Amino acid sequence: MIAVIADDFTGAAELAGISLRYGLQVKLYTGIASYEACDVCIVSSDSRSMSRADALEVTRNIVVALQELNPSFIYKKIDSVLRGYVFDEISVQMQLTGKQRAIILPANPSLGRKIISGQYYINEQLITDTAFADDPEFPVKSALVKEMISKDGKGVDVLSRGQDKWKQIISIxxxxxxxxxxHWVGLIESAWLLAGAGDFFERLLAASFAERFSDDPAILLPHLYVCGTTAQTSQRLVEQIDQGSGNVIYLHHTDLARDPFSFTDAQFAKIQDIVYSGGKLLLAVGHTADLTPQYIRESMAGVVQHLQQQLHFREIFIEGGSTAAAILKRLQLSSFDIANESQRGVVRMKAGDLYITVKPGSYAVPQSIKDLYLTKPYNQQS
Incomplete structure (x- = not known):
């Protein structure tokens, strides 16, 4: 059995989708749970949205729990652009598992994310010249990967092909x-802790298993789309949907700051009209001055819980890992069967009678969702 610890939910789902693509039986969990025997056991710690102290504590607890399953190895899924507490969490995992070295491959070449001469590029552009420089929680201020993972660049070195001398026990x-x-997969030793993004994990599986593909099933209605990301491509799509169909409800500062949350009669009447007439609703964040990202996602989770209790959506599509984790926690969902991988990083799963699809904020929205909200009519599924 392979075990995975991911620091956010969409990252966990991405690896679940990859595992399914390689014909493996996979289960996805949030936090500590009664893990079932399977080929790949994936646990989302959601540590990237926590304080450093809480992140290390939850990482420690999950590593201990997974070790009881005696996995062949525990892969540490990190953010591909090294946001979060990557260095510290890897150090904790090394201490608990007794690994002598850690090799980190955060690059995702298949998605245009590369590390060259110690610097991080996205589609030939230094990462500091992209939207990641303005990330609300972990802004990227240096393109040097040593400084991205450790402020002073200490405790980690960078390896290039052909280099066989490690200066530090943790290397990128x-x-x-x-x-x-x-190349790096071919050099791996059992004494190493393996950490990285989706491409590294995919190549690890490709070395032992064959790919299998499946078609996308029909989307079920009523459908809820929750946009919990500030990515410009997603924001533009929301605006396009709003202008084309009017199926968008923006939640502003005055809405999200209402405690306890409740829609006004006029707001809920509009939502009911949207859902009952077309079976689909998009929730997006509007003007939220002075509200922290954590407060916004927790408030959005409360809104989704309120709507699900009233309208009973059959499918929910969520953008943003921290937003997804907050929503699933409010819905009291912690164990998921993987249904299918729509595209890389976009994974549909099932919890009870509810289907949930999640996507990292920086990844593309799948065409099936665009078609649902922009063009193609979808009939109610039985």
Whole structure:
């Protein structure tokens, strides 16, 4: 059995989708749970949305719990652009598992995310010249990967192909192609802790298993789309949907700051009209001055819980890992069966009678969701 600890829910779901693609039986959990025997056991710690102290504590508890399953190895899924408490969490995992070295491959060449000469590039552009520089919780202020993972660059070195001397016990490996990823996979030793993003995990599986693909099933109605990301591409899509269909409800400062939350009669009447007439509703964040990202996602989770109790959506599509984790916690969902991988990082899962699809904020919205909200009519599914 392979075990995975991911620091956010969409990252956990991404690896669940990859595992399913390689024909493996996979289960996805949030936090400590009664883990079932399977080929790949994936646990989302949601540590990226916590304080450093809480992040290390939850990481410690999950590592201890997973070790009881005696996995062949525990993969540490991190953010591909090294946001969060990557260095500290890897250090804790090394201490508990007795690993002698850690190799980190955060690059995702298949998505245009590369590490060259110690610097991080996204589609040939330094990461500091992209929207990641303005991330509300972990702004990227340096393109040097040593400084991205450790403020002073200490305690970690960068490895390039052909380099066989490690200066530190924790190393980031450069990669700009899938061939680079396979090079590092071929060097792995059992005494190493393996950490990285989706491409590294995918190449680890590709070394032992064959890919299998499945078609996307029909989307069920009524459907709720929750946009919990500030990514510009998603924001533009929300605006396009709002202008084209009017199926969008924006939640502003005055809405989210209402405690306890409740819609006004006029707001809920509009929501009911949208859902009953077309079976689909998009929730987006509007003007939220002075509200922290944590407060916004927790408030959005409360809104979704309120709507689900009233309108009983059959499917929910969520953008943003921290937003997804907050919503699933409010809905008291912690164990998921994986239904299908719509595209890389976009994974549909089932909890009880509810289907949930999640997507990292920086990944593309799948065409099926665009079609649902922009063009194609979908009939109510039985």
């Amino acid at each position: 490996a450069e990669a700009s192609t899938i061939e680079d990823m396979d």
